Amino acid sequence: AEPDNALGKSVFGKTCAMCHAAGVAGAPKPGDKADWGPRIAQGNDTLYKHALEGYTGAKGMMPPRGGGTTLKDEEVKAAVDYMTALSR
Ligand code: HEB
Numbered sequence: 291a292e293p294d295n296a297l298g299k300s301v302f303g304k305t306c307a308m309c310h311a312a313g314v315a316g317a318p319k320p321g322d323k324a325d326w327g328p329r330i331a332q333g334n335d336t337l338y339k340h341a342l343e344g345y346t347g348a349k350g351m352m353p354p355r356g357g358g359t360t361l362k363d364e365e366v367k368a369a370v371d372y373m374t375a376l377s378r
Contacts, residue, residue, distance in 0.1 A: 295372055297364075298369045298371050298373075301358070301361065301366070302369045305355075305356045305357065305369070306356050306369050306373070309356070315351070318349075318373075318377075320372070320373045320376040320377055321377055323378070326374065326377035327377075337370050338366070338367050338370055340352055341356070341367070341370050342355060342363060342366055342367075356369075
């Protein structure tokens with residue numbers, strides 16, 4: 291399905307930007323193709339899983355749902371799609 295960019299942009303601004311906008315604590319910045327390239331290459335299923343469940347990578351710790359515990363799966367996925375679309 292087409293990503294809902296309005297939804298993704300809104301969720302990103304409220305919950306993800308606090309780390310991802312400035313690259314706080316190793317969070318990949320939207321538009322940083324060098325950082326996002328290998329991440330995007332993992333495929334959407336892995337990106338969604340990491341965003342939903344959280345994980346610790348080489349650069350730092352991604353919290354489950356970015357700490358937005360009440361976010362629906364489709365809201366988190368839309369925010370992932372928003373970031374990756376800016377980073378291809
Ligand atoms: Fe994050 C990473 C999403 C929020 C921190 N993240 C990441 C990724 C994604 C995301 C997709 C990639 C994955 C891979 O590579 O596999 N986030 C996201 C979202 C949100 C967020 C969607 C909202 C909901 N983050 C966030 C926050 C923070 C973060 C809030 C802080 C606290 N992240 C992060 C980091 C990282 C990430 C640090 C990196 C890790 C490594 O090492 O890799």
